Amino acid sequence: TIFEALTEMLAAPEASALCGKTVIVTAGPTREKIDDVRFLSNYSSGKMGFAIAAEAARRGAKVRLVTGPVNLPTPPGVERIDVESAAGMLAAARPLFDDCDLFIGAAAVADYRPEAPVAGKIKKKDAEMEIRLVRNPDILAGFANGRKPGQVAVGFALETAGGIDYARRKLVDKRLDLVAFNIYDGRTSGFEVDTNALTLLGRDGNVTELPLLSKEKAAAKLLDAVESILPR
Amino acid sequence: TIFEALTEMLAAPEASALCGKTVIVTAGPTREKIDDVRFLSNYSSGKMGFAIAAEAARRGAKVRLVTGPVNLPTPPGVERIDVESAAGMLAAARPLFDDCDLFIGAAAVADYRPEAPVAGKIKKKDAEMEIRLVRNPDILAGFANGRKPGQVAVGFALETAGGIDYARRKLVDKRLDLVAFNIYDGRTSGFEVDTNALTLLGRDGNVTELPLLSKEKAAAKLLDAVESILPR
Numbered sequence: 001t002i003f004e005a006l007t008e009m010l011a012a013p014e015a016s017a018l019c020g021k022t023v024i025v026t027a028g029p030t031r032e033k034i035d036d037v038r039f040l041s042n043y044s045s046g047k048m049g050f051a052i053a054a055e056a057a058r059r060g061a062k063v064r065l066v067t068g069p070v071n072l073p074t075p076p077g078v079e080r081i082d083v084e085s086a087a088g089m090l091a092a093a094r095p096l097f098d099d100c101d102l103f104i105g106a107a108a109v110a111d112y113r114p115e116a117p118v119a120g121k122i123k124k125k126d127a128e129m130e131i132r133l134v135r136n137p138d139i140l141a142g143f144a145n146g147r148k149p150g151q152v153a154v155g156f157a158l159e160t161a162g163g164i165d166y167a168r169r170k171l172v173d174k175r176l177d178l179v180a181f182n183i184y185d186g187r188t189s190g191f192e193v194d195t196n197a198l199t200l201l202g203r204d205g206n207v208t209e210l211p212l213l214s215k216e217k218a219a220a221k222l223l224d225a226v227e228s229i230l231p232r
Numbered sequence: 233t234i235f236e237a238l239t240e241m242l243a244a245p246e247a248s249a250l251c252g253k254t255v256i257v258t259a260g261p262t263r264e265k266i267d268d269v270r271f272l273s274n275y276s277s278g279k280m281g282f283a284i285a286a287e288a289a290r291r292g293a294k295v296r297l298v299t300g301p302v303n304l305p306t307p308p309g310v311e312r313i314d315v316e317s318a319a320g321m322l323a324a325a326r327p328l329f330d331d332c333d334l335f336i337g338a339a340a341v342a343d344y345r346p347e348a349p350v351a352g353k354i355k356k357k358d359a360e361m362e363i364r365l366v367r368n369p370d371i372l373a374g375f376a377n378g379r380k381p382g383q384v385a386v387g388f389a390l391e392t393a394g395g396i397d398y399a400r401r402k403l404v405d406k407r408l409d410l411v412a413f414n415i416y417d418g419r420t421s422g423f424e425v426d427t428n429a430l431t432l433l434g435r436d437g438n439v440t441e442l443p444l445l446s447k448e449k450a451a452a453k454l455l456d457a458v459e460s461i462l463p464r
Binding site: 034036037038039040041042043071108110111112115120121123124126127128129130131132133134135158159160166184190191 | 266268269270271272273274275303340342343344347352353355356358359360361362363364365366367390391392398416422423
């Protein structure tokens with residue numbers, strides 16, 4: 001009823017479990033240099049991570065947003081740190097690990113980087129070329145493995161199809177508390193769009209399938225789930 | 233004197249040689265897919281190409297701006313065509329070749345693309361990986377080689393150091409009328425900045441070294457040089 005709705009609206013809001021907590025959110029793509037003008041990257045727009053950072057700040061958390069190159073305004077009350085590569089993101093985030101209650105890895109960190117980036121600009125000579133790539137450090141797994149008791153680690157798994165088993169493996173392998181599994185369909189969900197359909201996988205085995213939501217609403221739902229596992 | 237300055241200002245402007253001409257400008261980077269989420273690209277912001285398109289439209293040209301992914305507003309009076317890859321840029325630009333008086337290739341078209349882009353998302357498995365690349369078509373050279381008498385072709389040569397010989401070779405090899413040589417120093421000139429120091433190399437052997445200018449002013453100077461070689 002309208003009366004109940006008003007009562008709910010006017011009730012003193014329950015303090016969020018995020019209130020006063022220190023949160024690291026990573027967002028956006030990383031760029032991995034091939035030479036001084038060329039790079040490897042991915043289609044991440046940073047929208048999901050920025051929506052999470054904004055919502056966490058709204059709930060009273062102290063938010064540090066470590067972001068790759070994106071074209072998004074900094075959410076109010078959020079401390080933003082801009083980085084370019086996976087190595088840069090790790091260097092910026094690692095000093096913050098100790099002093100954080102929650103790490104949400106929403107960045108699409110490049111898995112690989114060119115083995116030997118070239119200073120200057122590689123000349124095009126040959127009809128074919130090869131780039132040798134090596135694995136990048138896994139920032140989220142690094143946090144999760146080295147964390148102190150009580151620190152919470154949340155990750156994303158973006159898969160193009162039928163990837164929920166991969167998301168489940170990610171939860172276990174990286175020792176995360178929660179994984180947001182995210183089907184990339186190139187249209188309504190995933191990169192560069194304003195909506196997202198997340199399935200939340202908890203360490204406890206809980207599976208919550210969210211409908212297609214704006215990234216802002218998806219961020220709120222994700223943080224609801226995070227609040228339920230955050231130590232008070 | 234003030235009188236002379238006013239007289240000049242109030243004089244009927246001489247019609248630009250660009251007035252009524254049809255111009256193709258390419259701008260921005262291209263993205264070359266590795267799989268559905270990853271790509272190769274470069275740091276081009278598109279600012280130089282967009283500034284040229286804006287200035288050419290201001291001078292009365294009919295401008296078609298074929299641009300890779302950038303975050304820039306379409307200049308007034310310019311017809312914009314968005315593309316992603318080099319192949320996409322060629323497909324969009326080629327049908328316009330016949331009906332154009334001037335082609336200015338300001339895009340940083342990727343020289344190479346992955347030989348076999350993968351549908352879906354490549355799984356990270358190995359510590360190392362290799363991407364085999366093949367050469368992309370050269371859109372500007374394609375135009376220059378196939379053009380009709382009177383059509384003018386202008387290119388850019390972005391080099392990190394001492395590259396003016398390379399720019400000169402580009403002028404000859406691609407059979408261009410004018411090359412804007414552009415030192416990439418990562419700070420004041422080249423990609424992602426608002427200024428540019430161009431050296432204009434004409435087919436006639438003329439070399440014009442411009443100072444460090446805003447990209448808008450550099451575009452105007454470049455078009456001044458173009459006007460002097462455009463058939464009336």
